[in-house]
Structures are given as C-alpha cells and as structure tokens.
Amino acid sequence: DHQMSKPETTTLRGELPGVKLAGSTGATAEVYTHGAHLASWKTADGVEQLFVSSDVVFKPPKAIRGGVPICFPQFSDFGPLGQHGFARNDTWEVTARTPTSVQMTLRSTPASKEKWPHDFVCVYEVMLGAGNHLKTTMSVTNAGTEPMTFTTALHTYFRCDDALAAKVTGLKGASYLDSLDGRVRREEVGDFVAFAGEVDRIYLSTSDALAVEDVAGSRSIRITKRNLPDAVVWNPWIEKSKATGDLGDDDYKKFVCVEVAAIETPVTLPAGERWECEQVLECVKHA
Incomplete structure (x- = not known):
C-alpha cells in the first residue's frame, strides 16, 4: 500500500469531520466527509454564498439540508433507489x-x-479559484464488467437576501418538466424564472451559462456547467417549508436551488469508462 499519510480532517459544525479550504484572498469553503457535502463557501469579503437550513440536522446518514448535496446515482425518484440515491x-x-x-x-x-x-469509483473535487470563483468537478468510473446507467445532480442551495425578489436567468426558450403538475412538459417563455410561489421544474438541455440574481442582495452568482445538460429550479415555498422537519418555516425566503444535472438522458457508462462533469460558480457584486 502507498505510504502517503492520510490527509487530516478537522471538526466542522455539527461535530462532523471535514476539510476547511482557505484561499489567499480570504475566501473559504467547508466540505464534510459525510456526503462530500460542500456546506459553506464564503467569498473574500466574508459573505456566505450558500444556504444551510436554520433547522439543519447533523446526523448521518441523514443528508445535510443546504449547501451542495450530491444526487448520485439517481436524481429524485427517477429510478428504483431511494430519493436522490445514496452519495449524499x-x-x-x-x-x-x-x-x-x-x-x-x-x-x-x-x-x-x-x-x-x-x-x-466516484471522485469529487472542490477548488477555491482566483477571484470569487469556486469550481467543483465530479468523475464517475465504471469499475465493473457490465455497463452502468445513472442520473446525477449537484443540488446547490444558493443563499438569497430575499428569494421573493430573486431571478434565475439563462433558461428562456428551454423546455421543462413541471414536477408540480405531473411532470408535464412546457416551454419557458420568460426572460427569467421568478419565485411567487412553489417552483419545481426540470429544465432540459439548457444553456451552460445560468445565473441566480439575488436582486435584494445586489449580487449574482454565475453558474457555468459542463456535461450536465439539465438544470432543476426549486423553491419549496410556505407549506412545504413548514412540512419539512429540517427546514425552518421561513427558510423558503432565504434560498433558491439551481441544480445542474443529467436527468432526461441518463449517463450510460461502459465497463472501464470514466465520465466527468463540472460546475463553476462566480459571485458578481452589483453597485
């Protein structure tokens, strides 16, 4: 066996082990070994860019509510496994x-x-980049002798000063499946997606450049994705926030989820082959 010592972990919030990253400009990130869960990303100004529930429960194997849960090898109920698979x-x-x-x-x-x-073998990497960038890459290798098929998503919870004023851009013209209406297929005609009620949509074959505009917070997060054709937009709104035990009743006002994903066309990986995807986030301040 190789003699390299195992990299150290530290104890993060909730008394769970993980790793704290620190960039030269002052940006930080925290990644738990539980779920490889990125649960904090602060830009150089110290501002948190990700949302974690006010009622978060740190009790593995329960997934952490917020940050960036990894849905693998199944998104939602698209398959025989439990909700969102088991990686998280x-x-x-x-x-x-x-x-x-x-x-x-x-x-x-x-x-x-x-x-x-x-x-x-699934390998996930989180990197603090120059400026206000954060990059995540994930690779999946089929280590068996038969082909394997999966769906996947990076279920990012973007913190917003006010989700009711937030917009998601880059989806105009895309088709989507409306999960609140039997996954009926519709077309996005608006210049942006806004939140005046519950939203749960799977946008298909979208642009690889999306953004969450936190209008109230005078900032936006640009999302650049590779090899993840789809994008789920979700906000649970009032009733589902109340009904979700590990989500604060008012938390729906504090985030929107944009989940870059491969859902409509599952990834089929022949024996021995490797698949890779990437998400780059950039925080842009507005005057």
Whole structure:
C-alpha cells in the first residue's frame, strides 16, 4: 500500500469531520466527509454564498439540508433507489488536498451493491479559484464488467437576501418538466424564472451559462456547467417549508436551488469508462 499519510480532517459544525479550504484572498469553503457535502463557501469579503437550513440536522446518514448535496446515482425518484440515491448519505474518503482544494472519493461496497449492483469509483473535487470563483468537478468510473446507467445532480442551495425578489436567468426558450403538475412538459417563455410561489421544474438541455440574481442582495452568482445538460429550479415555498422537519418555516425566503444535472438522458457508462462533469460558480457584486 502507498505510504502517503492520510490527509487530516478537522471538526466542522455539527461535530462532523471535514476539510476547511482557505484561499489567499480570504475566501473559504467547508466540505464534510459525510456526503462530500460542500456546506459553506464564503467569498473574500466574508459573505456566505450558500444556504444551510436554520433547522439543519447533523446526523448521518441523514443528508445535510443546504449547501451542495450530491444526487448520485439517481436524481429524485427517477429510478428504483431511494430519493436522490445514496452519495449524499454516505461517508467519503479524503484522497487529496491542498490549502485551496480537496478531493473526496466514494467507492462501491458490498452494502452499496445491495442497493445498486455496480462497481464504481466516484471522485469529487472542490477548488477555491482566483477571484470569487469556486469550481467543483465530479468523475464517475465504471469499475465493473457490465455497463452502468445513472442520473446525477449537484443540488446547490444558493443563499438569497430575499428569494421573493430573486431571478434565475439563462433558461428562456428551454423546455421543462413541471414536477408540480405531473411532470408535464412546457416551454419557458420568460426572460427569467421568478419565485411567487412553489417552483419545481426540470429544465432540459439548457444553456451552460445560468445565473441566480439575488436582486435584494445586489449580487449574482454565475453558474457555468459542463456535461450536465439539465438544470432543476426549486423553491419549496410556505407549506412545504413548514412540512419539512429540517427546514425552518421561513427558510423558503432565504434560498433558491439551481441544480445542474443529467436527468432526461441518463449517463450510460461502459465497463472501464470514466465520465466527468463540472460546475463553476462566480459571485458578481452589483453597485
């Protein structure tokens, strides 16, 4: 076995282990080994860009409510597994790190193969970039002898000063499945998606340049995605926030989710092949 010592973890909020990244400009990020869950990203000015529930529960295997849960190998109920698969519920191994980046790895186990009968290696990397950039890459390798098929999403909760004034741009002209109406297919005709009620839509084959405009906070987050054709836009609104135990009753006002994803066309990976995707976030301040 290789003699390299295992990278150290530290104890993060909720008394769970993880890694804290720090950029030279003052930006920080926190990634839990539980779910390889990116739960904090602060830009150089110290402002938190991700939302975590006011009623968050840190009790593995329960997924952390907020930040960037990884949906793998299944998005939502698109398949036989439990909601969103199991990657967000499992403990990942820290396999590499620098002061500004961390790589975590999840491998198939006998237990995972009881749920999903495939040998796989999933590698997720979080990197603090120059300026107000944060990059995440994920690769999936089929380590078995049969093809395997999966759907996936990075379920990012973007913090907003006021979600009721927020807009998501870059989706005009895209088709979407409306999950609040039996996943009927519609076309986005608006210049932006706004939030005046519950929204739960799977936008298909979208532009790779999207943005969350936090109008009340005078800032926007630009989203650039690669190899993730779809994008889910979600806000639970009043009743679902109240009904969700680990979400504060007023939390719906504090975030919107834009989840870059591969859903409509699942990824089919032949034996021995590797698939990779990427999401880059950039915070832009408005005067």
